[in-house]
Amino acid sequence: xxxxxxxxxxxxxxxxxxxxxxxxxxxxxxxxxxxxxxxxxxxxxxxxxxxxxxxxxxxxxxxxxxxxxxxxxxxxxxxxxxxxxxxxxxxxxxxxxxxxxxxxxxxxxxxxxxxxxxxxxxxxxxxxxxxxxxxxxxxxxxxxxxxxxxxxxxxxxxxxxxxxxxxxxxxxx
Amino acid sequence: xxxxxxxxxxxxxxxxxxxxxxxxxxxxxxxxxxxxxxxxxxxxxxxxxxxxxxxxxxxxxxxxxxxxxxxxxxxxxxxxxxxxxxxxxxxxxxxxxxxxxxxxxxxxxxxxxxxxxxxxxxxxxxxxxxxxxxxxxxxxxxxxxxxxxxxxxxxxxxxxxxxxxxxxxxxxxxxxxxxxxxxxxxxxxxxxxxxxxxxxxxxxxxxxxxxxxxxxxxxxxxxxxxxxxxxxxxxxxxxxxxxxxxxxxxxxxxxxxxxxxxxxxxxxxxxxxxxxxxxxxxxxxxxxxxxxxxxxxxxxxxxxxxxxxxxxxxxxxxxxxxxxxxxxxxxxxxxxxxxxxxxxxxxxxxxxxxxxxxxxxxxxxxxxxxxxxxxxxxxxxxxxxxxxxxxxxxxxxxxxxxxxxxxxxxxxxxxxxxxxxxxxxxxxxxxxxxxxxxxxxxxxxxxxxxxxxxxxxxxxxxxxxxxxxxxxxxxxxxxxxxxxxxxxxxxxxxxxxxxxx
Numbered sequence: 001x002x003x004x005x006x007x008x009x010x011x012x013x014x015x016x017x018x019x020x021x022x023x024x025x026x027x028x029x030x031x032x033x034x035x036x037x038x039x040x041x042x043x044x045x046x047x048x049x050x051x052x053x054x055x056x057x058x059x060x061x062x063x064x065x066x067x068x069x070x071x072x073x074x075x076x077x078x079x080x081x082x083x084x085x086x087x088x089x090x091x092x093x094x095x096x097x098x099x100x101x102x103x104x105x106x107x108x109x110x111x112x113x114x115x116x117x118x119x120x121x122x123x124x125x126x127x128x129x130x131x132x133x134x135x136x137x138x139x140x141x142x143x144x145x146x147x148x149x150x151x152x153x154x155x156x157x158x159x160x161x162x163x164x165x166x167x168x169x170x171x172x173x
Numbered sequence: 174x175x176x177x178x179x180x181x182x183x184x185x186x187x188x189x190x191x192x193x194x195x196x197x198x199x200x201x202x203x204x205x206x207x208x209x210x211x212x213x214x215x216x217x218x219x220x221x222x223x224x225x226x227x228x229x230x231x232x233x234x235x236x237x238x239x240x241x242x243x244x245x246x247x248x249x250x251x252x253x254x255x256x257x258x259x260x261x262x263x264x265x266x267x268x269x270x271x272x273x274x275x276x277x278x279x280x281x282x283x284x285x286x287x288x289x290x291x292x293x294x295x296x297x298x299x300x301x302x303x304x305x306x307x308x309x310x311x312x313x314x315x316x317x318x319x320x321x322x323x324x325x326x327x328x329x330x331x332x333x334x335x336x337x338x339x340x341x342x343x344x345x346x347x348x349x350x351x352x353x354x355x356x357x358x359x360x361x362x363x364x365x366x367x368x369x370x371x372x373x374x375x376x377x378x379x380x381x382x383x384x385x386x387x388x389x390x391x392x393x394x395x396x397x398x399x400x401x402x403x404x405x406x407x408x409x410x411x412x413x414x415x416x417x418x419x420x421x422x423x424x425x426x427x428x429x430x431x432x433x434x435x436x437x438x439x440x441x442x443x444x445x446x447x448x449x450x451x452x453x454x455x456x457x458x459x460x461x462x463x464x465x466x467x468x469x470x471x472x473x474x475x476x477x478x479x480x481x482x483x484x485x486x487x488x489x490x491x492x493x494x495x496x497x498x499x500x501x502x503x504x505x506x507x508x509x510x511x512x513x514x515x516x517x518x519x520x521x522x523x524x525x526x527x528x529x530x531x532x533x534x535x536x537x538x539x540x541x542x543x544x545x546x547x548x549x550x551x552x553x554x555x556x557x558x559x560x561x562x563x564x565x566x567x568x569x570x571x572x573x574x575x576x577x578x579x580x581x582x583x584x585x586x587x588x589x590x591x592x593x594x595x596x597x598x599x600x601x602x603x604x605x606x607x608x609x610x611x612x613x614x615x616x617x618x619x620x621x622x623x624x625x626x627x628x629x630x631x632x633x634x635x636x637x638x639x640x641x642x643x644x645x646x647x648x649x650x651x652x653x654x655x656x657x658x659x660x661x662x663x664x665x666x667x668x669x670x671x672x673x674x
Binding site: 057062 | 288289290291326327329330354355357358359360362374375379380381384438444447448461462497500501504505669670
C-alpha cells in the first residue's frame with residue numbers, strides 16, 4: 001500500500017545527505033566573473049539546462065542522480081529545466097563531437113542573458129580520452145567560453161553539487 | 174543448405190573462441206540466399222575493416238560464428254534484403270569505411286552528418302570532405318492531416334542527444350524515425366594501434382551505464398585472442414561488478430518508467446535503493462559505476478576491505494523494499510492503464526531483428542548470453558532468465574523486476590564463492606584474433622578484435638545490444654499517442670553513445 005508508506009515518511013528522518021561545503025577559492029574566482037545585474041536578477045536560485053555533447057552517458061547518470069532523494073538538488077534552489085530558454089546555466093558534458101557543435105551553439109544562443117556555461121566531466125574539460133579524434137573538437141572550450149569546469153570521469157554527484165553551489169555562492173557576493 | 178552450413182563452407186581464420194570463416198564472393202551470395210530461407214540464424218552484427226566486411230551470427234544450439242568477405246572494388250552484397258537488422262550496420266559501414274552495400278534497403282548516411290574533415294575516416298585512404306553538411310532525409314508519409322514533429326537532438330530531459338522525427342495524425346504516431354550519430358566520437362579509430370590494455374578504457378566508455386559489461390566483453394576478446402587464462406577470483410569479481418551494474422540500471426529504469434507515467438513515488442524509492450548500490454560499488458571497487466575495473470587479464474584491483482559488507486547491506490535494503498514496491502506497482506490502476514498494452518512489440522519482429530536483452534525477453538525471445546552462451550563464472554550458478562511474451566511496457570518492467578530478484582540471488586552465490594587468489598595475469602604481446610560476448614543490462618555486448626604480430630590492435634568492433642533494439646522502438650510506438658513516446662522510449666532505454674561509436 002502506498003499511503004501508509006507516505007504517511008510513515010512524514011515522521012521518519014530524511015534520507016537526504018547534508019550539504020557539501022563549497023570549495024574555497026572556487027566561489028571567489030566565479031564571483032569576479034559575475035555582473036552586478038545577475039546578482040540582483042537571479043537571487044539565490046539557478047535554472048540549469050543539461051546538454052550532452054558526446055558523453056558516454058556516465059556523466060548523465062550522475063547528473064540525474066542529483067535529483068534523487070539522497071542529493072535532493074532542489075533544496076538549494078537549483079533545478080533542471082526542460083528548455084534553454086528557461087535556463088541560467090548550461091551544464092555541458094562530453095568532448096564536443098563535431099556532430100553536436102551546431103546544436104550546442106544554437107542552444108547557447110537560445111539561453112537568455114545573464115547566463116553561465118559549466119563544463120562537467122573530463123571530456124568536457126579538454127576532450128578527455130577522446131582528445132585527438134577526427135570526430136571531436138576536444139572540450140567545450142573549443143566552441144564557447146567556459147565559466148566553471150567540474151572534473152571527474154564522471155564527476156560524482158557530490159563533486160557536481162560542490163561546483164553548482166560555488167556558482168550560487170559566487171552570485172550572492 | 175542452411176545459413177550455418179553456408180558459413181562453414183568458408184576458410185577458417187583462427188578467431189577464438191568462435192571461429193571466423195572467410196567466404197568467397199559466391200559463397201557470400203550463397204549465404205545470403207540461405208538466410209532468406211533460414212530464419213533461425215540471427216545476425217548479431219555487421220562491421221568492416223579496410224578491404225573486408227565481417228558479420229557475426231548466432232545459431233540456436235550451436236553458438237556464435239563469424240563470416241567475412243573481401244570487399245573488392247569497394248563494395249559487398251548487402252545483407253539487409255534478408256536481415257532487417259543489417260540496415261543501420263550497412264549505413265555505418267559506408268560512413269566509416271566507405272564500403273558500399275550493394276542492393277541495400279537503405280543507403281542514406283547514418284553516422285556521417287557531413288561535419289567531419291574527411292569522409293570514410295576509417296578507410297585506408299579517407300577522402301577530404303569539402304561539401305557543406307546536407308539536410309537529413311526522412312522516409313515519407315502520406316495521408317490526410319499527417320504532420321511532422323521534429324524532436325532533438327537536444328531533448329527536454331537529462332538524456333543523450335538524438336533526433337526523432339514523428340509523423341502524426343491527430344494524437345497518433347503514424348511513423349517514428351530516429352536519426353542518431355550525434356555522439357560519434359571516433360572511438361574505434363582511437364583504439365587502433367594500441368595494446369588491449371590501453372584500448373580497454375575506450376571499451377569502458379562506449380556506453381557509461383554498461384561500462385562493466387563492455388569492459389568485460391572487450392577483455393574476453395583480448396584474452397581469447399592471446400589464449401590467456403583468467404584467474405577464478407577475477408572471474409567472480411567481474412561477475413559481482415556486472416550484476417551490481419545490472420541491478421543499479423534496472424532500478425533506475427523501473428523508477429524512470431514509472432516517473433514517465435507520472436508516478437513519482439516508485440522513482441523516488443528506486444533512486445534511494447540504487448544510490449545504496451552505487452555507494453557499495455564505490456566502497457568495493459573504488460568507483461561508483463565501476464569504470465575501468467575490468468581490464469584485459471583480470472580486474473584492476475582486488476575487492477576493497479569493507480566492500481563485501483557494503484554490498485550485502487545494499488542488497489538487504491533492496492530485498493527488504495522490493496516486494497512492497499512491486500505491490501504498489503501492481504495495485505495502482507492509473508499506472509497499469511499507462512503501461513499495459515502500451516508500446517507493443519510483436520514476437521515476430523523481435524525474432525526477425527534478433528533483438529536481445531530485456532526488449533527481446535519481454536517479447537518471447539529466449540536469449541541471455543549468460544545462459545545461452547554460458548561464459549564463466551555463470552555455468553553452475555542457479556538463476557533464471559525470465560522470458561515473457563506480452564511485449565508491452567509492462568512486460569519490459571516485469572522482466573527487469575524479475576532480473577533484479579534473480580540478480581540478488583546471483584550476487585549472493587558469487588560473493589559466497591569468492592576464495593583468496595590472484596586477480597590478474599599479464600597478457601603476452603603477440604598476434605591473434607578473438608571475440609567476446611557478455612550480457613549487459615540491456616542485452617548482449619559483442620566485441621571483436623584482431624591483433625597484429627606486435628600485439629597491437631589492427632581492427633576492432635564493439636557492438637552494443639541497442640543496435641538491434643532501436644529499430645524496434647520505431648515499431649513499438651506506431652499507433653500509440655505522442656504523449657506515450659517517453660514512456661515507450663524509457664521502457665527500451667537504448668544507448669545512444671553505444672551505437673554512435
